[in-house]
Amino acid sequence: MLWANIAFLDKDRISNNHAGYQVGLGYDFAPNFAAELSLSNGSFHINGAGASEKLSATSLDVLYKFLPVTSTFRPFLLAGAGGMSDDIGRKSQNDEGWLAEAGGGVLVGLGSQSGSTRWQFRTEAKYRREFIQGIPDVPKNPGDVILGVGFQLMFGAPTPPPPVARELPPPRRRRLLPRRPRPLRWMATMTAMACRIRSTSVPIRRRATWSTPTVAPSRTRSSSRA
DSSP: EEEEEEEEETTSSBBOOEEEEEEEEEEETHHHHHHHHEEEEOOOOOOTSSOOEEEEEEEEEEEEEOTTTTTTTEEEEEEEEEEEEEEEEEOOOOEEEEEEEEEEEEEEEEEEEEEEEEEEEEEEEEEEEEEEOOOSSSSOOOOEEEEEEEEEEEEEEOOOOOOOOOOOOOOOOOOOOOOOOOOOHHHHEEEEHHHHHHHHHSSSOOOOOOOOOOOOOOOOOOOOOO
């Protein structure tokens, strides 16, 4: 990525606001997160002197990008830290310090954002604090506001969109056929077989009958007297 920037310097600096440039290289290590290594350089004129203040910064930033990777507009936030050199005049020695920065911006897609290479227009604004003390003509821990615009080229296929869930049709109701009546002949056969099995398996006990002997009436002889 390459873009131009303009720095609005701390009010206590002796140099004036001026434009500069920045280059960087980044890597998307997650669907919405990226890491960037950036190098920026700028030369700022000092009023009433024939010298300039040269500011060079190297930072490692972490970006959080909103919206899917295929979106045309993607706002983002960034935060990072690094080192910075502050050279006033033509001194052979640079004054080194640390920096911390935070800001945000917008990525605008140029063309389709679903291919393996994608062009984007980038705008950003960030606040950068330089941690440096005890240097002549340099204020203590100055803070600058930097605005930048430029272009960046993205490599690699974007994350594919999630599959669309298809609604399944309602299940078909099975048509129940009416039961056919069983033939009477089959029922009669089964009844006969059941009776046969029962008769062979369970013996029939005969009841004992007691009969009372019948006594024939005796005949009485009548004697007749002659």
